[in-house]
Amino acid sequence: MATQWKDSFSLHHETIDAQHKELFRLANFVENIDPRTITKIELSNLFKEFFNYMSEHFKEEEAYMESIEYPLPEPHRKLHQDIIDTISNTLKEKKSVQELQQAMKDASHKWLVDHILNNDLKIEKWAKGNRVTDNDMNSF
Numbered sequence: 001m002a003t004q005w006k007d008s009f010s011l012h013h014e015t016i017d018a019q020h021k022e023l024f025r026l027a028n029f030v031e032n033i034d035p036r037t038i039t040k041i042e043l044s045n046l047f048k049e050f051f052n053y054m055s056e057h058f059k060e061e062e063a064y065m066e067s068i069e070y071p072l073p074e075p076h077r078k079l080h081q082d083i084i085d086t087i088s089n090t091l092k093e094k095k096s097v098q099e100l101q102q103a104m105k106d107a108s109h110k111w112l113v114d115h116i117l118n119n120d121l122k123i124e125k126w127a128k129g130n131r132v133t134d135n136d137m138n139s140f
C-alpha cells in the first residue's frame with residue numbers, strides 16, 4: 001500500500017507542503033507502476049526526477065529554516081545531505097527495475113514519512129512559537 005500525504009504532515013507552509021505532496025505523488029506513481037511495463041532507463045529517469053525535485057525542496061526547506069532562525073539547522077541540513085548521497089548512490093549502482101522500484105518504496109517511507117514526522121515537524125513546532133524544551137533539543 002502506497003504512502004499518502006496526510007494533513008498531520010503539514011508544516012503550514014504553502015510551498016513546503018506542496019513540495020512534500022508532489023514528492024509523495026512521484027513516489028506513489030513509481031510504486032504503482034507494473035514493473036513489466038517499464039524499462040530500467042525509464043524508471044531511472046523517474047527516480048532522477050524525484051531526486052532533482054527533492055534536492056530543490058531541501059534548498060527551499062533550508063532557506064525557510066534560516067528565515068525563521070530555526071535552532072540547530074546544521075544537523076537537519078546534514079540529514080538532507082545523507083538522503084541526497086543515498087539516492088545518488090542508488091542511482092549509480094546498476095539496479096534492476098525491481099530493485100529500483102523497491103528503492104523508491106523505501107524512499108517514500110524512510111525519506112518522506114520518517115523524515116517529515118521526525119524532523120520537519122520540529123520546524124513547524126518552532127515556527128508556531130512553541131519553543132522546544134531542552135529534552136526535545138537533545139533529539140534534534
Ligand SMILES: [Fe+2]
Pocket residue numbers: 061076080115119120
Ligand atoms: Fe527536512
